[in-house]
Amino acid sequence: xxxxxxKILGTDKKIYEGVVESLTIPxxxxxxxxxxxxxxxxxxxxxxxxxxxxxxxxxxxxxxxxQGFFEFYKNTATVLVE
Numbered sequence: 001x002x003x004x005x006x007k008i009l010g011t012d013k014k015i016y017e018g019v020v021e022s023l024t025i026p027x028x029x030x031x032x033x034x035x036x037x038x039x040x041x042x043x044x045x046x047x048x049x050x051x052x053x054x055x056x057x058x059x060x061x062x063x064x065x066x067q068g069f070f071e072f073y074k075n076t077a078t079v080l081v082e
Contacts, residue, residue: 002036003055004075008062011082015062023052023077025070034072041072050079 001021008015023034026048034041045068051061068081 004034004036004038004072004077006052006077006079008050008079008081015081016060019055020077021053021055021057023050025050025079026064027070028067034077036075038072040074041070043070044068045070045079045081 003019003021005018006020006023007017021036024031025034026046028044028046030046031048045064047067048064049061050064051059053059064081066082068079070080071078
């Protein structure tokens with residue numbers, strides 16, 4: 001399966017950095033999915049559950065309690081959360 005790099009960054013620490021197969025995030029207008037080679041995207045995040053599947057096939061989740069930002073560019077997803 002195709003993969004891409006995911007970085008989840010808090011205000012004072014790195015929460016996760018690794019290679020994943022898929023990502024579902026709570027956008028400010030609802031949930032949406034990201035896969036490898038997705039078109040460039042920049043959006044705000046809403047509250048909700050961020051879920052990603054790592055390259056080993058394990059599903060992991062992170063609750064987003066505060067708003068943040070999401071960018072996907074050149075097969076790298078960056079999530080900035082408070």
